[in-house]
Amino acid sequence: MPTLKVNGTEKEYAEDEFPNTIANLIAEMEMDAKAVVAEVNGEIVTRDLFETWYLKDGMEVELVQFVGGG
């Protein structure tokens, strides 16, 4: 079964439920894509690439979701 490590937690997926893109993973996490900074395997992936950046089995993802207020 494919896995992702998301914000330090190991996640296991059924083959047909693997979130293929960062955008899909953000949706699954119920985050707001326009307020998320994403890092995959140590590299920042910019927001304009969320839809087209493909995740693969075993990748490590960090998602930081900002909330409003300042």
Add this chain to the structure above:
Amino acid sequence: MRVNEKKARWFEGLTLAVLRAREDPKSDLIVLNGYPVEYEAWDKTLVKDSDDVVLIRRGEIPTAAEMRAWVQSRHSPGVADVLAKATVGIAGVGGLGSHVAHALARTGIGKLVLADFDVVEPSNLNRQMYRLADIGIPKVDAIAADLSKITPLVKTETHEVEINQHNITGIFGECQIVAECFDRPEFKQMIVETVLTKMPGKTIVAASGLAGTEDSNIIKTRKVRDRFFLVGDETTAAAQGMGLMAPRVMVAAGHQANAIVRILLGEME
């Protein structure tokens, strides 16, 4: 003994009156170990070798050199020199940014680059470091004027402009560190992403989750990755029924300012 934070010559029988005549005859207020001494007592108050005396000329503003000596005397050795050479950017001078700017200015930081497109509005005064007389004035101008009244040591560069992903690199190009002090989450996202991908060597200290009256102690500073620090509880968003209030905003701003000082001093690897 020390006079105005500098070592001074002491002898048995030295009185405050004699000390004042020797060190600064124009001073009109004497503070001995933190307490003002009344004029009538200057003649009969003996000074000990362990005493700390401050001679003040009331109403006189210290020069930059004198101010630097005061700041240095209150910091650990070497700290003031590091901070005096630093340039820090503040993206947004609202609730967070206005307080970050004040805190950093008081540390003796060399230069602050302040950017915000907004003017001061009455609704800002519940949490932002502005005054009634500032209403209607561009925030960057109001804060630069205020900082100049606090210390002659900090240089300010102001940008009255809405920040976007194209002008960030130009505005903050000479800063070692940028404080993200925006209100809206998509602006926070934009500047963090831009600094991390387009500004190699620069560090961003962002904030997320500081609304309301939740516990102060759940506001944390964490290192997310190289060059990216995040302050806040990461949960409490500003919303209807979850307003932004001065105390908690100031807690977060204090975290940001302290993180910046620690990064500059190499204490936060």
